[in-house]
Amino acid sequence: MRHTLSITVADEPGELSRIVGLFSARGFNIETISVGKSLDPRWSRVTIVTRGDDRTIQQIVKQCERLARVREVQDVTTRPHIEREMALITVSARAGTERQEVLSLVSVFRAKVVDISHTEMIVEASGNKEKVDTFIELLRPIGVTDITRTGHIAINRLATREETPLAEEEFALSGIRT
Amino acid sequence: MIARQHIDNRFATVAPDETSEMPTGAEILIQALVAEGVETIFGYPGGAVLHIYDELWRARERITHYLVRHEQGAVHMAEGYARSTGRVGVVLVTSGPGATNAVTGIANAYMDSTPLVVITGQVPKHLIGTDAFQEVDTVGITRPCVKHNYLVRDARDLAAVVREAFHLARSGRPGPVVIDIPKDVSAQRVNYSRLDHVSFPFSDKPASVDHRSAEHALHTILNAKRPVLYIGGGITNSGAGDSLLSFAEALSLPVSPTLMGLGGFPSSHQLCLGMLGMHGTYAANMAVAESDLLVALGVRFDDRVTGKLATFAPQAQVIHVDIDPANIGKNVVPTLALTGDVRQALDQFYALAQQQSVERLQESIKQRESWWEQIRGWQRSQPLRYAGSQNQIKPQTVIRELHRATKGEALITTDVGQHQMWVAQFYPFTRTRQLITSGGLGTMGFGLPAAIGAQLALRDQMVVAVVGDGGFQMTNQEIATAIQYGLPVKVLIMNNGYLGMVRQWQEMFYDRTYSEVDISVAPDFVKLAEAYGAAGFRAERPEELRDVIEAGLNHKGIAVMDIVVSKEENVFPIVPAGANARDMIVQ
Numbered sequence: 001m002r003h004t005l006s007i008t009v010a011d012e013p014g015e016l017s018r019i020v021g022l023f024s025a026r027g028f029n030i031e032t033i034s035v036g037k038s039l040d041p042r043w044s045r046v047t048i049v050t051r052g053d054d055r056t057i058q059q060i061v062k063q064c065e066r067l068a069r070v071r072e073v074q075d076v077t078t079r080p081h082i083e084r085e086m087a088l089i090t091v092s093a094r095a096g097t098e099r100q101e102v103l104s105l106v107s108v109f110r111a112k113v114v115d116i117s118h119t120e121m122i123v124e125a126s127g128n129k130e131k132v133d134t135f136i137e138l139l140r141p142i143g144v145t146d147i148t149r150t151g152h153i154a155i156n157r158l159a160t161r162e163e164t165p166l167a168e169e170e171f172a173l174s175g176i177r178t
Numbered sequence: 179m180i181a182r183q184h185i186d187n188r189f190a191t192v193a194p195d196e197t198s199e200m201p202t203g204a205e206i207l208i209q210a211l212v213a214e215g216v217e218t219i220f221g222y223p224g225g226a227v228l229h230i231y232d233e234l235w236r237a238r239e240r241i242t243h244y245l246v247r248h249e250q251g252a253v254h255m256a257e258g259y260a261r262s263t264g265r266v267g268v269v270l271v272t273s274g275p276g277a278t279n280a281v282t283g284i285a286n287a288y289m290d291s292t293p294l295v296v297i298t299g300q301v302p303k304h305l306i307g308t309d310a311f312q313e314v315d316t317v318g319i320t321r322p323c324v325k326h327n328y329l330v331r332d333a334r335d336l337a338a339v340v341r342e343a344f345h346l347a348r349s350g351r352p353g354p355v356v357i358d359i360p361k362d363v364s365a366q367r368v369n370y371s372r373l374d375h376v377s378f379p380f381s382d383k384p385a386s387v388d389h390r391s392a393e394h395a396l397h398t399i400l401n402a403k404r405p406v407l408y409i410g411g412g413i414t415n416s417g418a419g420d421s422l423l424s425f426a427e428a429l430s431l432p433v434s435p436t437l438m439g440l441g442g443f444p445s446s447h448q449l450c451l452g453m454l455g456m457h458g459t460y461a462a463n464m465a466v467a468e469s470d471l472l473v474a475l476g477v478r479f480d481d482r483v484t485g486k487l488a489t490f491a492p493q494a495q496v497i498h499v500d501i502d503p504a505n506i507g508k509n510v511v512p513t514l515a516l517t518g519d520v521r522q523a524l525d526q527f528y529a530l531a532q533q534q535s536v537e538r539l540q541e542s543i544k545q546r547e548s549w550w551e552q553i554r555g556w557q558r559s560q561p562l563r564y565a566g567s568q569n570q571i572k573p574q575t576v577i578r579e580l581h582r583a584t585k586g587e588a589l590i591t592t593d594v595g596q597h598q599m600w601v602a603q604f605y606p607f608t609r610t611r612q613l614i615t616s617g618g619l620g621t622m623g624f625g626l627p628a629a630i631g632a633q634l635a636l637r638d639q640m641v642v643a644v645v646g647d648g649g650f651q652m653t654n655q656e657i658a659t660a661i662q663y664g665l666p667v668k669v670l671i672m673n674n675g676y677l678g679m680v681r682q683w684q685e686m687f688y689d690r691t692y693s694e695v696d697i698s699v700a701p702d703f704v705k706l707a708e709a710y711g712a713a714g715f716r717a718e719r720p721e722e723l724r725d726v727i728e729a730g731l732n733h734k735g736i737a738v739m740d741i742v743v744s745k746e747e748n749v750f751p752i753v754p755a756g757a758n759a760r761d762m763i764v765q
Contacts, residue, residue: 014329018321025322055507062504068326068346 002031003057003077004154007046008038010069018067019046028052028060032085032151043071047153049129080157086126086150088114089136092143093121102142109135120145203333204233204364207297210340212240216268218259218634219243220252224272225312226299229364234270244634244663247655249276251627253283254653257292258591258631261614262639264417266347267631269296274312277358278319282621284354285323289618290438291411293352295343296320302362303331316358327356333366351502352415387499387518392526395473395497395514399429399527400534400542402471402495404549406462407433408454408483411617412476412500413442414610418521422475423447425528430543431473432553434462436483437602438617439476445606446586451553452562455483456753457599460560463751463759465553466491474498476520479509480618485758499523560751560764562603570744571720573597573672576727577604580642580670583727588640589613591628593649594620596678599749601644623652626669630656633665640668640731647673648697657710660736668730669738671703674745682748686763707738716740 009015016035023030031049038045050060057075064073076083093099093116106113106123109131115122125135129152136147201209207230211219219241223231234243246252249271256267267287271280277298287294301310317329326346328339336359343355399405413422413435419442426433426449433443434454443450452459454466466472472494477483484490487509498505498512499520506515516523531539564574577600580588590605591614592598598615607613614632616624629643650671660667672678675698684692704714713733717726723741730739751764 014317014321017318021321055511059504059508062507066325066502066504 001053001057001077002049002051003075004081004083004152005048005050005057005061005064006074006076006154007048007064007070008043008072009046009067010071011037011042011044012069015044015067015069016046018069019048019064022063022067023048023050023060026059026063028056032149034151034153036153045153047151049152074156076154076156081154082157083128083152083154084126085129085132085152086124087132087136088122088124088148089139089144090120090122090146091139092119092145094119098142102139105135105138111135200367200369202229202233202364203330203336203359203366203368204229206333206336206368207340207359207364208233208237208241210337211268212237213337214266214340214344216241216266219268219270220246220255220259220631221270222246222249222252222272222276224274224276224299226273226301226361227270227276227297227359227364229361230270230297230299230359243270244659246627246659248653249279250282250623251630251653251656251659253280253287253294253296254621254624254627255631255634255656255659256294256296257283257287257290257624258614258628258633259635260287260292260294260631261290261414261628262589262611262632263635264415264611265635266293266295266344269294271296272299272312273301273316273361274314276312277314277316281319281323282619284320284356286616286619286621286624287354288323288325290616291352291415292354293347294354295340295347296354296356298356298358299364300329300358300360303360304362306360316356320356323354324356325353327358329358330360330363333363333368336363351412351500351505387516387523387526389526391514391516392523393530395499395516395523396527396530398471398495398497398514399431399473400531400538403545404465404469404552405431405471405473405546406451406465406469407431407443407473407475408436408466408477409433409439409442409475410436410477411438411442412520413439414476416476416501416519416521417610418476418524419443419610421521421524421528425524425531428528428531429539430546430550432465432550434458434466436477436480436617437598437615440602441607441610441612442476444608446608451557453602455480456485456755457603457749457751458483458753459557459562459603460751460762460764461553461556463753463762464556466494467759468552469494472496474500474510474512475524476500478502478505481509481755484509485753485761486756489758563765564747564750567720567744569720571717571723571741573600573674573743573747574604575720576670576672576723576741576743577601577644579723579727580644581605583724583731584640584642588642589629589632589636591615591625591632591641591643593622593625593645593652594679595622595646595649596674596682596747596749597644597646597672599679600672603749622646622649625649626653626667627656627659629667629669630660630665633660633667634663642668642670642731644670644672646678647671647675647700647703648677650703651697651700654706657707657712657736657738661711664735666733666735666737668733669707669736670727670730671738671740673700673703673740673742674747675700676745678747679749681746685746685748686752687754703738703740707736710736712736712738714738714740716742718742 707714
């Protein structure tokens with residue numbers, strides 16, 4: 001199953017490679033990774049999308065938590081959350097029906113045109129993985145020549161209703177952790 | 179704060195606002211080490227650490243530096259020092275090859291949870307990344323085998339870094355920490371002398387065992403019909419030997435140590451089943467295979483213990499106590515997990531057991547009587563054994579003879595391989611820290627330097643390095659270190675002219691194709707010892723063995739005993755890799 005981990009780590013040189021190195025050394029897989037500062041600029045937020053059964057994910061979380069400069073590792077997948085990814089896509093868009101077709105897809109997907117030439121456009125799309133994937137798939141037959149994707153970032157949803165106490169929820173989800 | 183804007187020292191070693199009255203990075207480093215109570219450093223100088231060595235010379239009344247002959251030896255000595263005392267071992271080496279030579283030792287310490295602080299020199303900051311002379315990315319190279327490492331970019335951070343490094347090395351599951359110091363940082367003069375005001379910017383994560391889980395664990399143990407206590411190196415690191423003895427005796431529970439757990443419970447005790455795992459006893463492996471409850475204490479379910487995981491202890495519930503949360507559920511998912519200090523957990527178990535009625539305890543012990551009968555049956559049917567010989571010295575006999583001659587009290591270090599397993603099988607260890615062996619990494623050449631480190635920590639202790647002729651040749655240059663500092667270690671070489679364990683596997687699993695394992699072209703070890711200024715002894719025939727061991731052990735200084743043993747002896751029992759107790763080959 002796909003999991004999105006949100007890792008809070010000190011903003012110091014080399015800390016990202018420590019996390020990435022841990023994944024490769026222990027045979028865990030990184031599907032996407034993105035890094036940026038958190039609210040407190042001394043701490044970075046690393047968002048990693050990875051795959052594995054519950055036991056593997058637990059092991060990844062624990063191994064990451066062992067790192068001296070990691071403050072917190074959250075598996076955001078286990079709670080209501082919002083995921084976003086951005087993509088910049090270069091697509092063929094010659095004047096005429098082709099350009100119109102691209103623009104109509106851009107409008108349906110609430111994407112943006114950020115650059116244009118006689119023959120091509122660069123469009124910016126954001127959303128969850130499925131949305132960005134679908135958008136790219138629909139553009140592909142028209143002629144996609146380049147793609148850059150940011151990888152996921154994620155954040156927990158705001159609480160809008162009464163929730164079960166956090167501790168118990170965590171206890172249930174973590175299974176063997178007592 | 180550790181993170182700090184670094185001063186660009188490209189053109190000056192002294193920042194403009196700082197004067198020669200102020201301490202250098204090297205001075206701060208030495209002060210910080212003294213503040214940590216460091217009295218002993220193992221090291222080897224070089225260009226990038228000249229400032230530090232200069233300062234170390236001035237501080238020689240307070241810190242004794244032991245000059246080794248190879249950096250790997252320095253780290254293994256620090257490991258021997260740390261593992262014999264429980265203190266943090268400290269190493270100082272230069273950049274580039276100094277650091278890379280130290281890596282084997284650092285990885286060894288990481289695998290065996292040994293607290294070390296390794297200080298490495300680095301090229302000056304402005305040369306980092308330019309492929310400078312003796313430059314290597316030490317922080318990058320050591321990253322996968324340390325608890326943490328630092329590249330110190332400003333001398334003002336040094337005191338805080340040193341303090342945190344020692345804390346990390348010894349807290350939780352101990353391990354090595356590397357501090358990489360560029361040459362200009364050790365020369366940098368800074369306005370900094372407030373050692374006492376250093377505080378970590380990062381909080382500690384203390385681990386204490388949950389009371390409810392401890393109660394649950396005790397009741398599970400009381401109700402178990404076929405339990406085994408499976409104990410590892412965590413017993414040593416948490417100082418849980420006495421707590422374990424009290425608890426096991428109170429409930430009459432069978433105990434089986436791993437290689438790293440040897441000495442955690444007296445091997446000669448009637449509750450001890452002997453070592454578990456690939457070359458463990460038949461009784462220990464069968465007991466685990468048949469157990470209904472495995473109480474795993476300070477262990478990590480290493481593949482050398484479990485064999486094939488899917489069929490390891492198939493009927494057992496598992497209670498796992500370990501201080502490292504990542505060890506729990508890594509290889510085996512326990513029924514009950516207790517994250518925390520093993521001694522604390524055992525003391526809780528014991529206290530809770532004392533609260534039970536006498537009838538309850540007796541009932542619990544009584545329901546395990548048939549289990550003990552079964553275990554005694556396995557012990558009788560397949561004890562550790564080997565065929566004697568009239569004309570060849572048997573390696574197992576050597577260890578038994580060593581045990582007799584040292585009255586079972588020597589501190590033993592080993593390398594890795596057949597000799598290591600014979601030590602584990604035939605030298606009954608009775609106290610924690612009595613065996614210092616390379617368990618996880620399996621490092622040839624570990625034994626001699628580890629013995630030197632242990633000997634200087636414990637001057638009055640008989641310390642014997644039992645090594646193979648292969649491993650001995652990987653670090654034998656450290657005899658010079660032992661000579662230089664008058665450390666009377668005894669070295670016992672089990673000389674069979676082969677890389678014995680590899681040869682055994684080739685014999686058993688590769689149709690006796692002895693591919694590149696013959697090392698019979700070797701120096702005369704007696705002459706080699708004498709060339710270094712040590713005493714050399716040799717036994718080639720069974721009737722010489724006892725006298726040679728006596729003479730070697732009684733020699734006042736360093737003694738090398740070259741014991742020529744039967745060439746093609748195998749270690750039995752053996753559970754082939756990836757198999758289980760039932761596949762055990764006993765002879």
